Amino acid sequence: KQEVTQIPAALSVPEGENLVLNCSFTDSAIYNLQWFRQDPGKGLTSLLLIQSSQREQTSGRLNASLDKSSGRSTLYIAASQPGDSATYLCAVEAAGNKLTFGGGTRVLVKP
């Protein structure tokens, strides 16, 4: 059974610092890994999707890496801003199309 863990559960940084969010999964037989952002009381916004054959994806200040063999992914957010404050979720997709989510990392960027 796939299990996804995100560390740390919460993170507080001053504005301008880089953010490093970690995600680990127990079963390396995945099709892809996706990072989402969730604002309080809102839905999910997809940030980056990394196919299993890829090592990383980049979008603006965001960069996500994937090491499938070790079951790890890292999301880097450069030069954090107060608007980056949210909960970040990682999810893996394996056979059967369903996503398995981690518990999330709550990020607070202080001005």
Add this chain to the structure above:
Amino acid sequence: NAGVMQNPRHLVRRRGQEARLRCSPMKGHSHVYWYRQLPEEGLKFMVYLQKENIIDESGMPKERFSAEFPKEGPSILRIQQVVRGDSAAYFCASSPGFGQTFTDTQYFGPGTRLTVL
């Protein structure tokens, strides 16, 4: 192209009542997924449907919960005789269903927040 739509956005029910949650997938999408987010917990898969078929319901509670995705109209998640423990955010996602999983990205709706009094 409108995104995934869910209604209602907020739903309040008393214990023992029925809750019906609706999800309209993105245009052209034939696959629908339901996930539940309990307070202070992560999202958990509930059910995966294609038009008129349940593909995987391994995450659905065995009793009181049912889901359908008819040929016409939205997908419905139905919870009978709700209890306080059903209070959660219910998210729907849809995907095109190209037939190859690695291209079948799921797009999420805004969720329905169910409160059971």
